[in-house]
Amino acid sequence: MSRTIDYYFATQSPWAFLGHERFVQLLRSSRRDVNVLPVDYGRVFAASGGLPLPRRAPQRQAYRLVELRRFADHLGMVMNVQPAFFPVDGTPSSLLITVVAQHDGMPAALRLAGAVLAACWREQxxxxxxxxxxxxxxxxxxxxxxLAQAQGADARARYDAHTQAAIDAGVFGAPSYVVDGELFWGQDRLDFVARKLAF
Structure with missing residues (x-):
């Protein structure tokens, strides 16, 4: 059994925002380590048959907003479901989190990831x-x-490697958590993650 959970996410994902702090709490209570792995979901969707948001049917786009509001209300979270800066390129923040993970450790990367998600979805x-x-x-x-290090070739190579690892693990959506080789997709599956960690 691995002590480390792989956390695949997109920095511009509202679902990752909704689940991030609960996931951090699960890590603390379970005393598990984490690999913080921001991913290029454009490549993941191309490999898995997913569609980026603008290409989804209008009904799906409308229902997504309903579900975001429902979950934010249910979780008691302040969230702008149509933030001022969205759609937004997640690459710069993903590269930054990647270099922080490399140089400052996974707890620091996890902290920065939470700040980036909140900046987009709560702070506009x-x-x-x-x-x-x-x-x-x-x-x-x-x-x-x-910030300067995030522009380097090594940061890009690591980000590309995260994305390939996600594809190899069968990831198709954000956020995804891999616990002892088992994939859990979505912040609404964190209860199942908690049960897995309790064994």
């Missing part, structure tokens, strides 16, 4: 902006030089 900030990302580094007590 542009997570593709280098200015916003610099602010988030400062707010999470992380080194400012990580």
């Amino acid at each position: 900030r542009d997570i593709a902006s280098s200015g916003t990302l610099a602010e988030l580094l400062d707010e999470t007590d992380l080194p400012a030089e990580r």
Whole structure:
């Protein structure tokens, strides 16, 4: 049995935002380690048959907003289901989280991921902006030089490797959690993740 959970997500995913803090609490209570793995879901969708949001049927797009409001209300979370900066490119923030994981460790990457998700879905900030990302580094007590490092070839290679690992693991949506080789898709499956961790 592995002590480490693989956490695959998109930094612009509302579902990852809804589940992130509950997942962090599960990690703490279970005393499991985590691999924080931001992923390029454009590539994942191409491999798995998924469609990016703008290409989905109008009925599905409308129902998505209903479900986001339902879950936010149910969880007591403040959330803008149609934020000012969305759709937004998740690549810059994903690369930043990747270099933070490399240099500062997974707990720091997990903290930054939560800040990025909240910036998009609660605080109406542009997570593709280098200015916003610099602010988030400062707010999470992380080194400012990580922003420049995120532009390097090594960060891109690691991000590409995360994406390939997700595809190899059968991931098709965000967020996804792999516990002892078992895949759980969606923040609404965190109860099942908790049961798995209790064994």
